[in-house]
Amino acid sequence: MTFTSTRFGQFTYFSTQLGDTNWSGKNILDFGGNVGNILRDPNSTIDPERYWCLDVDKDSIEQGKVSFPSSHWLFYDRFSFFFNPNGVRSLPLPHMDESFTYIVAYSVFTNTCETDMLELVAELKRKLTPDGALAFTFIDPHYMSWGECSRNNLQWRLDLETERHHITEAEANDVDARAQNAKWFTLVNGADLYIETEDVRSYPPEEQRTFHVFHTTDYMRSLFPNATIRPPVNNEMQHCCIIRN
Ligand SMILES: C[S@@+](CC[C@H](N)C(=O)[O-])C[C@H]1O[C@@H](n2cnc3c(N)ncnc32)[C@H](O)[C@@H]1O
Numbered sequence: 001m002t003f004t005s006t007r008f009g010q011f012t013y014f015s016t017q018l019g020d021t022n023w024s025g026k027n028i029l030d031f032g033g034n035v036g037n038i039l040r041d042p043n044s045t046i047d048p049e050r051y052w053c054l055d056v057d058k059d060s061i062e063q064g065k066v067s068f069p070s071s072h073w074l075f076y077d078r079f080s081f082f083f084n085p086n087g088v089r090s091l092p093l094p095h096m097d098e099s100f101t102y103i104v105a106y107s108v109f110t111n112t113c114e115t116d117m118l119e120l121v122a123e124l125k126r127k128l129t130p131d132g133a134l135a136f137t138f139i140d141p142h143y144m145s146w147g148e149c150s151r152n153n154l155q156w157r158l159d160l161e162t163e164r165h166h167i168t169e170a171e172a173n174d175v176d177a178r179a180q181n182a183k184w185f186t187l188v189n190g191a192d193l194y195i196e197t198e199d200v201r202s203y204p205p206e207e208q209r210t211f212h213v214f215h216t217t218d219y220m221r222s223l224f225p226n227a228t229i230r231p232p233v234n235n236e237m238q239h240c241c242i243i244r245n
Pocket residue numbers: 003005006007010031032033034035037038054055056057060076078079080083105106107108111112
């Protein structure tokens with residue numbers, strides 16, 4: 001099972017969030033960068049030879065290597081519920097000699113349990129240059145990303161799961177009601193809601209379909225008190241958490 005990202009615009013998103021459009025001459029680590037779509041953003045100023053991509057999806061790493069041979073592609077065989085169900089739990093980051101001005105992770109910790117996110121953020125921070133920044137996205141379930149549609153981010157996800165017939169409308173309404181006051185929660189396979197707990201029942205690898213983690217902005221502030229948290233930009237639904245050295 002491989003996953004090829006069809007999302008684009010990551011450079012525009014992160015350069016706006018970081019207030020810097022000139023990334024040329026800077027080492028960049030794209031954590032969970034998949035096939036490297038950030039390099040395809042027409043606004044990108046990243047030097048391909050200064051771009052490193054680390055991902056738990058082996059096929060994406062292989063594809064990225066073919067498209068951008070002068071960049072650096074590293075397969076990271078760490079467990080991920082959906083993306084690498086047979087991976088190694090708590091595997092440390094592979095050794096890299098370089099340090100990075102920007103480490104970005106678009107839509108990676110939105111699929112990762114909290115223990116993993118905290119462990120990985122701590123490890124990634126150690127790979128920053130003294131003037132560097134780590135920027136990663138998260139999804140606030142109660143935030144209305146697209147004002148005009150009057151559905152919040154969780155409802156948007158539930159609408160999608162309903163349209164795809166993964167869950168019924170009644171199940172969607174039930175999840176929505178139960179998640180109302182939660183600071184954070186995980187929605188597994190569209191229907192199984194785990195509120196403020198990592199005690200997720202075990203699913204056979206072939207049943208590990210989706211693992212969407214939602215965090216409120218206040219909760220992220222409590223986890224990362226020194227971070228700057230910014231609302232979505234570039235018509236996206238994801239907030240950005242920025243940690244500077
Ligand atoms: C939703 S995709 C986003 C891909 C890419 N950032 C983009 O915007 O196109 C999430 C990516 O994170 C990767 N991933 C998930 N958990 C990871 C982990 N613990 N370490 C590194 N990559 C991970 C997945 O394999 C997948 O490529």
